[in-house]
Amino acid sequence: MSPMPQSRGKGSVPSNLYTAILAVALGVVLATSVFVAVQCFTQYKTIFGMP
Helix, strand or coil, X not given: CCCCCCCCHHHCCCHHHXXXXXXXXXXXXXXXXXXXXXXXXXXXXXCCCCC
């Protein structure tokens, strides 16, 4: 074994791509939760209570 790391070839994906995908998914989840909270407040005048 050589002390130099071997390249993985064409199959390697930069970790920044996974970070970007995670950020987009988190943004979608947050936007959905804000939308649901606003809709609940406009229809029921409360977010956490029972109507």
